[in-house]
Amino acid sequence: MSQQKTLIPPHTHCKVCGKAIPVGKSYCSNECRESEVKSQQRAKRLSRIYTLFFIALMIIIILMTALTPRG
Numbered sequence: 001m002s003q004q005k006t007l008i009p010p011h012t013h014c015k016v017c018g019k020a021i022p023v024g025k026s027y028c029s030n031e032c033r034e035s036e037v038k039s040q041q042r043a044k045r046l047s048r049i050y051t052l053f054f055i056a057l058m059i060i061i062i063l064m065t066a067l068t069p070r071g
């Protein structure tokens with residue numbers, strides 16, 4: 001019985017490019033970190049726009065309901 005054990009030191013992968021990096025780190029370089037931060041900021045802004053759009057839609061629906069005469 002021979003078990004092949006490949007000893008891979010504990011590591012993780014860069015969130016951006018997927019490079020193997022030491023555990024505890026999230027990115028392989030400052031460039032990758034900055035690009036991730038930028039994309040997160042973009043996503044945050046986009047979700048805020050969606051939230052505002054949803055709120056506006058709710059207000060319109062409420063106004064429409066309030067303005068519609070009830071039979």
Ligand SMILES: [Zn+2]
Nearest residue numbers: 014017028032
């Ligand atoms: Zn990277």
